[in-house]
Amino acid sequence: MSGRIVVIGGGAAGFFSAIRAKEVFPDHEVIILEKSQKTLSKVKVSGGGRCNVTNVVSDPKELSSFYPRGQNFLKKAFSQFTSSDTVRWFEERGIKLKVYPDNCIFPVANNSQVIIDCFRGECERLGVQIEMSTGVQKIIKNERFKLTTSNGELNADKLIVTIGGQPKKSSLQWLEEMGHTIIDPVPSLFTFNMPDEPITELMGNVIEKAKVKIKGEKLEGNGPLLITHWGMSGPAILQLSAWGARILHDKDYHFEVLVNWLDSTKESELREQLTFCQEDYNDKHIGNVHPFPITLRLWKHLLMRSGIKETTRWRELGKNQLNKLVNTLINDCYQVKGKTTFKEEFVTAGGVSLQDINVQTMESKKIPGMYFAGEVMDIDGITGGFNFQAAWTTAFIAGSNVGT
Ligand SMILES: Cc1cc2nc3c(=O)[nH]c(=O)nc-3n(C[C@H](O)[C@H](O)[C@H](O)COP(=O)(O)OP(=O)(O)OC[C@H]3O[C@@H](n4cnc5c(N)ncnc54)[C@H](O)[C@@H]3O)c2cc1C
Structure with a gap:
């Protein structure tokens, strides 16, 4: 053996980097240390138990645009290992993957266990060791790294740190003490609570294409929007929560959200459309007929919010009523008071500053021999397989360079 590589954390990035390291540096001993009694627990529950492994978007520039934090860093990293490389990696190991219409890629087996079995099988084949219930508590760097763990002490020549998102800054204190800058962690990917908004009575309603914004900010989210019994969810809201993770944290999750129920429809287009409606639907009750891609139930609710009776005839709509309707359809305002986790899926914004990491190798600029x-x-x-893709890419690069 020419040296010992220790990977701290037995999650997605830990396994992927350990496998890569052992493949590229077969003479090194590679050990994964996992603090809990289970490895790959997030992979297991990911994507509702199906594991959204990556996304079909593979051009490094385009792919990096799905990351509220880390965009420039990842653009360079993806030019080394992108989503099409991920697909090839799994397929070469016998995992069949399927692309869905929304560009998300899942195993054909529709079960995250196939990914876990693949990683465990690769570790066994290559001789990667796995130590459970071994949480790293402290590291001292002299000639080698000396690790204090919950399971005793251990020396290493090289380290890959893959401990995942940490909700509390204090959990990263040992990395800070080694000279790294830690960006305050805050949650990302959450849904909005609207306890005082009657729109929640329409729970279960899905709007296929909506546009949402935070009032007073430039951020926006696009895509399907789901009305839930607690407020709003769905990809458009999750996107907004990710882009606004830090701003919304600073607002203590109390803010106003503006909804365009008609995707990106502009005011002038909508006014024209409503004029046609008045001519075409003429004597018909406004509550019974409309041309928009929203349910009749939501339409009736929006009429109520605009102060328009369902029995009003289209031709009877006055100027004020039209103005209110236009505003409700494309600029509807809701009070958000708090957040809820989406199907337990969340990620942490913040962590070790990218300024401290060499994107070509993932080596720390502060501690040579330590990789992230x-x-x-x-x-x-955002959601769509992008968080795993960042894990695979950075793990591939770290594993490719750790033994050099
Ligand atoms: C419910 C859920 C569903 C998700 N679904 C998807 C999805 O479908 N697609 C997608 O792209 N992303 C998804 N994500 C996000 C994705 O799971 C994470 O971004 C990804 O797991 C990050 O990988 P990681 O290896 O960096 O961290 P983790 O997977 O969190 O692994 C870190 C590991 O390190 C261990 N550890 C921590 N501290 C120490 C220590 N001091 N010593 C030793 N070990 C330690 C932890 O116990 C853990 O096992 C989901 C997240 C959640 C919570």
Whole structure:
């Protein structure tokens, strides 16, 4: 053996980097240390138990645009290992993947266990060791790294830190003490609570294409919007929560959200459309007929919000009523008071500053021989397989360079 590589954390990035390291540096001993009694627990529950492994977007520039934090860093990293490389990696190991219409990629088996079995099988084949219930508590760097763990002491020549997103800054204190800058962690990917808004009575309603904004900010989210019994959810809201993670944290999750129920429809287009409606639907009751891609139930609710009776005939709509309707359809305002986790899926914005990491190798600029991969870094993406892709890419690069 020419040296010992220790990977701290047995999650997605930990396994991917350990496998890569052992493949590229077969003479090194590679050990994964996992603090809990289970490895890959997030992979297991990911994507509702199906594991959204990556996304079909593979051009480094385009792919990096799905990351509220880490965009420039990842653009360079993806030019080394992108989503099409991920697909090839799994397919070469016998995992069949399927692209869905929304560009998300899942295993054909529709079960995250196939990914876990693949990683465990690769570790066994290559001889990567796995130590459970071994949480790293402290590291001292002299000639070698000396690790104090919950399971005793251990020396290492090289380290890959893959401990995942840490909700509390204090959990990263040992990395800070080694000279790294830690960006305050805050949650990302959450849904909005609207306890005082009657719109929640329409729970279950899905609007296929909506546009949402935070009042007073430039941020926006696009895509399907879901009305829930607690407020609003769905990809458009999750996107907004990711882009606004830090701003919304600073607002203590109390803010106003503006909804365009008609996607990106502009006021002038809508006014024209409503004029046609008045001519075409003429004597018909406004509550019974409308041309928009929203349910009749939501339409009736929006009429109520605009102060228009359902029995009003289209031709009877006055100027004020039209103005109110236009505003409700494309600029509807709701009070958000708090957040809720989406199906337990969340990521942490913040972590080890990217300024401290060499993107070509993932090596720390502060501590030579120490590498980083995955969510422990100040990187996070929106939903769609992007968070795993960042983990695979950074782990691949760290594993490719750790033994040099
Ligand atoms: C419910 C849920 C569903 C998700 N679904 C998807 C999805 O479908 N697609 C997608 O792209 N992303 C998804 N994500 C996000 C994705 O799971 C994470 O971004 C990804 O797991 C990050 O990988 P990681 O290896 O950096 O961290 P983790 O997977 O969190 O692994 C870190 C590991 O390190 C261990 N550890 C921590 N501290 C120490 C220590 N001091 N010593 C030793 N070990 C330690 C932890 O116990 C853990 O096992 C989901 C997240 C959640 C919570």
